[in-house]
Amino acid sequence: MAKIELLSPAGDLERLKVTLLYGADAVYIGGEKYSLRANATNFTLENIKQACDFAHKLNKKVYLTLNIVFHNEDMEGVEEYIQQVVMAGIDAFIVSDPFIISYIKTNFPNVEVHLSTQNSTSNYKAVEYFKNEGVKRVVLAREVQLEDMKEIIKRTGIDIEIFIHGAMCTCFSGRCALSNYVTNRDANRGGCSQVCRFAFKTTEEKDFTMASKDLNLSKYIGQIIESGIKSLKVEGRMRSLYYLATVIGTYREIIDSYYNNNLSEEKMSLLEQRLNKVANREVSSQYLMKEADHTDQYYSGRQELSNQDYLGLITGYDYQNNCIILIERNFFSPGDQTEIFTPSGETYQYTIDKIYDENMNELDVACHPEEVLKLKFQKQLPPYSMIRLISKANNKE
Amino acid sequence: MKLLVEQSNKDIIDADGLILALKGFSVQSEVTYTKEEIKDIIEKNPQKEIFISINKNIFNKEIEALKQELLYLDNLNIKGIFFYDLAILQLKKELNLKTDLVWNQTHMVNNYKTCNYYFNKGVKYALLSKEITLEEILEIVAKTSIISMVEVLSMPSVAFSKRRLITNYYKDLNKSSSKTLDIEEKIINQKYQLIEDENGTSFFLKSITNGTSIIKNLFDNNVPYIIMREYGINHSLFKEIVDDTKEYIKGNCQNIKYLEKYKKLGQDTNFFFKKTIYKVRKNG
Numbered sequence: 251m252a253k254i255e256l257l258s259p260a261g262d263l264e265r266l267k268v269t270l271l272y273g274a275d276a277v278y279i280g281g282e283k284y285s286l287r288a289n290a291t292n293f294t295l296e297n298i299k300q301a302c303d304f305a306h307k308l309n310k311k312v313y314l315t316l317n318i319v320f321h322n323e324d325m326e327g328v329e330e331y332i333q334q335v336v337m338a339g340i341d342a343f344i345v346s347d348p349f350i351i352s353y354i355k356t357n358f359p360n361v362e363v364h365l366s367t368q369n370s371t372s373n374y375k376a377v378e379y380f381k382n383e384g385v386k387r388v389v390l391a392r393e394v395q396l397e398d399m400k401e402i403i404k405r406t407g408i409d410i411e412i413f414i415h416g417a418m419c420t421c422f423s424g425r426c427a428l429s430n431y432v433t434n435r436d437a438n439r440g441g442c443s444q445v446c447r448f449a450f451k452t453t454e455e456k457d458f459t460m461a462s463k464d465l466n467l468s469k470y471i472g473q474i475i476e477s478g479i480k481s482l483k484v485e486g487r488m489r490s491l492y493y494l495a496t497v498i499g500t501y502r503e504i505i506d507s508y509y510n511n512n513l514s515e516e517k518m519s520l521l522e523q524r525l526n527k528v529a530n531r532e533v534s535s536q537y538l539m540k541e542a543d544h545t546d547q548y549y550s551g552r553q554e555l556s557n558q559d560y561l562g563l564i565t566g567y568d569y570q571n572n573c574i575i576l577i578e579r580n581f582f583s584p585g586d587q588t589e590i591f592t593p594s595g596e597t598y599q600y601t602i603d604k605i606y607d608e609n610m611n612e613l614d615v616a617c618h619p620e621e622v623l624k625l626k627f628q629k630q631l632p633p634y635s636m637i638r639l640i641s642k643a644n645n646k647e
Numbered sequence: 648m649k650l651l652v653e654q655s656n657k658d659i660i661d662a663d664g665l666i667l668a669l670k671g672f673s674v675q676s677e678v679t680y681t682k683e684e685i686k687d688i689i690e691k692n693p694q695k696e697i698f699i700s701i702n703k704n705i706f707n708k709e710i711e712a713l714k715q716e717l718l719y720l721d722n723l724n725i726k727g728i729f730f731y732d733l734a735i736l737q738l739k740k741e742l743n744l745k746t747d748l749v750w751n752q753t754h755m756v757n758n759y760k761t762c763n764y765y766f767n768k769g770v771k772y773a774l775l776s777k778e779i780t781l782e783e784i785l786e787i788v789a790k791t792s793i794i795s796m797v798e799v800l801s802m803p804s805v806a807f808s809k810r811r812l813i814t815n816y817y818k819d820l821n822k823s824s825s826k827t828l829d830i831e832e833k834i835i836n837q838k839y840q841l842i843e844d845e846n847g848t849s850f851f852l853k854s855i856t857n858g859t860s861i862i863k864n865l866f867d868n869n870v871p872y873i874i875m876r877e878y879g880i881n882h883s884l885f886k887e888i889v890d891d892t893k894e895y896i897k898g899n900c901q902n903i904k905y906l907e908k909y910k911k912l913g914q915d916t917n918f919f920f921k922k923t924i925y926k927v928r929k930n931g
Contacts (some may be wrong), residue, residue, distance in 0.1 A: 421850075
């Protein structure tokens, strides 16, 4: 049985490299046009070529989102753009508009088309329709339950991709224009202003809110793998390097451990804790095992939690002084218990001792984000290794 | 140009055609009809064009029942079925249904190339999105073979969720729930009405889109159908609007008094003259 794909988001070339190094099998990106994250950094054609070259050298894949709901004006130039992206080496397009699907399959039959979740495809007959149109893979609606996914796979034989982690919409994808009406920003062309996270007045004493908790299906990965699903997608093209490294690295470990038959309860518990540490909202399994209910959403206006566990990005090694070099992200001080983690999955428990600036002057604390610092460490670490907080010295927190 | 209406009242009024929401398979409609009720209406109103709305997101367990409904409806004199889910287009092909379809993916019917795509797949009509401009509408009409429909009067549906959002809200308040809930956005004080049923929660903007002023433009540009929806409008007022609009169209949209009279419905022309944006800053 082919191993399930772990599919990561990437908002720019650096994130793409990090997620592939941390274990993603494929990455989805947005171009400068036609993607549902119009306000992400997004990839130029040259970036797309570099991304494909980098991924292909690792035997991994890059998919481009072309999943806006097109207006007349958006159709201008799209055919030429598709051709250019194909030339850049893209492995698949993620599309919602059937005209675009038809165009790609007619002109570039060897390039895969994946149906975007923007279509909210939720049954086997709709999947059959798109299979007949040449779609290789369908990203199902987030409202579909696991049992229905199995039936869709059984009846259609198509490749199915599902979201396993990240933010959720309150409404069906593609069936929400709240952003258009409240803020004049077009949700279906990448301008969603997340009105479903606003609080609304009612005649009751408490505001009405409808924001969904985030999705986290880590504890169901085994069942999902056994169901025959082909790809596990993580949400978040605008997320940080640290978030992506942690989430992708953790899911890599869960998936590999499952296949290697060594995903013990203890290990799973540790991995879940790691995911929880980068979560900035509460999580639930949403629709996977049951209809989403009152436990899967928020009832207050503020949902985001700040996360200050990311202490630094390791950028090099000072052989003369036996120090790792890092760029500080959040406050830390001597005595803090930390964990250094690398793209290959190695981790090192590390207690902060002396902190140095880049000229080896000793500091009392690290308190200037973006400052270059050094910490004594016995060996050089691979690029994009990071350091996270486990606990503050003397349990200050 | 023909006028189709979706009523919130089963007392049939005098439009060219009716949109009837099929019970169990439609959302964002205040009144739904069983297939037997639909048959009865068709028999009693042979001169009217009857369209059926089947616009919910379909799940596996509903497919067999949906097939049976479609087969039953195919034997009635139905002009077309408004569909959201592509399962319906697939089933039309598989079951060899003769009833025509109306592409009705609420916020997605936004360009002429995709309209042409659906036309080539055997879809005869398209209800254009409410979130595009009049200029975009007219370009679509000019460049497609599909028969276009434009919603000119309604309290517009703006979103749909599978979640029971009203039930959840009242559960949190520890109060008994309600079928509807009015909410108000706090910055621009825009009001919305939510309706919950067994399929989920529908959102409506609590303001009437008044497109009476663009009907002449649509007429002059050969738009074949316009649509008015009763939800949120007083029944007798709605009847009056429908009667007057029919007369207005019959007079080639020349009667200025019609325009003056319906200024009273307000000046909200929704997106007919307002373009949405989607990029709020330049890439840096």
